[in-house]
Amino acid sequence: MLKKIVPILTIISYLTAFLLSFPYIFDNLSGAEKLESIRNIFEYGIMFCSFLVFNALLFKNKYTAIIAVILCLLLSINVLISTSCFFIYDSGFNVGMAISILESNVNEAMSMSYMFILPGILFIVFVGMLLYTVNYLKKNVVTFNFKFGVIALIWLILPFFFFLKHRYISNKGGGKMIKSVYYHLSDFNTALKIQEDINMIKKNVPVFNVKKEQPGIENVILIIGESERKQNMSLYGYSKKTTPYTDQETGNMMIYDHAVSPAGITNLSVPLMLSSIHPDEFRYRYDKLSYNIINLANQIGYNSFWISTQASARGITAIASMSKNKKWVNGYDEVITPELQKVIQKNDNKFIVLHIMGSHPNPCSRLPETWNSEGLDCYDSSIKYTDHVMNDIFKTLKNTNSVVIYASDHGLKIEGDKLLHVDSKESTQVPFFVWFGDKVPSVYRITGHDPKLIQTTYIYPLIMKYMGLESPKHYKNEENKYLNLNMRSMDYEKLEE
Known part of the structure; x- marks a missing residue:
């Protein structure tokens, strides 16, 4: 039987x-x-x-x-x-x-x-x-x-x-x-x-039709966080003090209170953030990823850098590979600060992307053995560790003509003790803010809070602005289209909670 x-x-x-x-x-x-x-x-x-x-x-x-x-x-x-x-x-x-x-x-x-x-x-x-x-x-x-x-x-x-x-x-x-x-x-x-199709972008170097309006900021720095929920950051009202250093810098920042990611996983969200490709095109016209912020920076004379503590991933690495200088470093995220210190000593205009591990699963593995979690669970502690790294970066750039744009690639949905990469509004809510060095010209230094719902694809025209370029009058972030895990573009408002 x-x-x-x-x-x-x-x-x-x-x-x-x-x-x-x-x-x-x-x-x-x-x-x-x-x-x-x-x-x-x-x-x-x-x-x-x-x-x-x-x-x-x-x-x-x-x-x-x-x-x-x-x-x-x-x-x-x-x-x-x-x-x-x-x-x-x-x-x-x-x-x-x-x-x-x-x-x-x-x-x-x-x-x-x-x-x-x-x-x-x-x-x-x-x-x-x-x-x-x-x-x-x-x-x-x-x-x-x-x-x-x-x-x-x-x-x-x-x-x-x-x-x-x-x-x-x-x-x-x-x-x-x-x-x-x-x-x-x-x-x-x-x-x-x-x-x-994504590999095609390496073979296609586009020519951008852009207009220079004023001198750009010397060091334009984009930090791409990983799996960081704004719901777990004291910067956004979380009850636990997970971002003490960033909290102290709020007077020197523009904080986007209601930012959302364009997709639920890194391999989709980061290319959408760094290029002008529309979510409707992502499934069929990956060659358009060549119209990305790295190629744009190269064309207008910025020296481009990509420094990452994340191992290479083809979709993102295809864009990273277009940087004039690229380096993948081993170790916890704090090792990225000495690399940044070396780069900013160069006397030229620079566009620098720092791609960190952040709170990537397993968050317990993102913390040095000497790190004191102070009673926080691994996820909250990884956010506090990222804040510690941000503090070192702020100190490094304080007396410079530098702007730091920070956003997480996506958030996470929490169900019990699980941190989920799924299509939901909860898992798209991300931190997004801009921090200014002391020598940034006043024309660029706009601080405060922006309460509107905004997609992090706005990073592309924002970087154009800080490079002294004329920003597009209309951009894809206004439509707030979301690219789901089935590679289908949809209205963000139709996404489940």
Whole structure:
């Protein structure tokens, strides 16, 4: 009896993982699209059963059995992705997450490894169940005959029928083969295409039609924070004193009280902040990312610098690579200050981007061993540590003709003890402020609070202004379009809380 239960549990486990990645299918079971949801579950169930029979046939030969094991491991990785997204982010999988995986690096993966313990255990269990089921079918059910041969090919044939249907009948998904037993494959195919398109920006150096109005500020510095919620900053009214040094500088700052990010993950939000590409174009015209602030600074005679404590990521690094000077430094964020001190000694106009680790998950790993958290949890403590780094930067630039623009790439949504990268208004609320050195001309020194809702894509025309250029009369931040994790542009107001 136990032998027969395991194959049933394996099928149920696969379909459960599938629904975890596409929760809307489960939600629609009680709605108007109930029949379509049932059809989707049935189709994937049929393909998975066919997959099991296919591999059971391969198991009958010791050489083809190796192929079966590989196919099963790949499918189990598919399930691992689903369970990881559910247990870590309480979310389904999407193209944005596929981009993050492809652009991840060893250090980043290791820093988040503790979050994958439970999904990893489930992965091992599923692999065992899957191989047991295939072996059981080989010994007790499947034989070499026409019937099982046809069943074994269904999982390979159905995707082509789906392709034809979506291309020539309903044309959903732009004719992509969107249904496969490896149901995350289309997300990764889309992500790979995005990476290829983003690489195009390196080959396209644009000419900007800009007008110089007045001498610019000598040192224009943009600090890109990471995963910092303004809700957890005392600068924005948080009850815990997480930004004591920045709080003292408020009289020398322009603070944007209601700033929001244009996307929920770094790989989307930072390119949108640094370039003039519109969210509506991001999915199809990545070559337009060449119209970015680094190329603009280079054209008008600013010496450009990119200094980062974050490891390279293709989308962002493509823009960073256009800097005349670039450096990735190892260590905690405080190591970036000595690098800045070296740069500002140069006697020329400079545009400097500092990309810091900030509160990137795992926030506990962003803190030096000697750092005193003073009773704060790791996330709040990482914000206080960033404030400590900002204080060093302020001291370095105090007696200079420098402006510092600071904004986080995105925020986070908190559910229990989880810090989530999801599409929500809560996770878009970010700190955004401008700080002025003592020698900044009065024409640029505008301080106070701006209470209006503003998107951090405003950074692009703001930098133009500080470089002495005529800013565009209208810019994309006015529309407040948000690029969601499915790579679709939407009105920010329609985003869930």
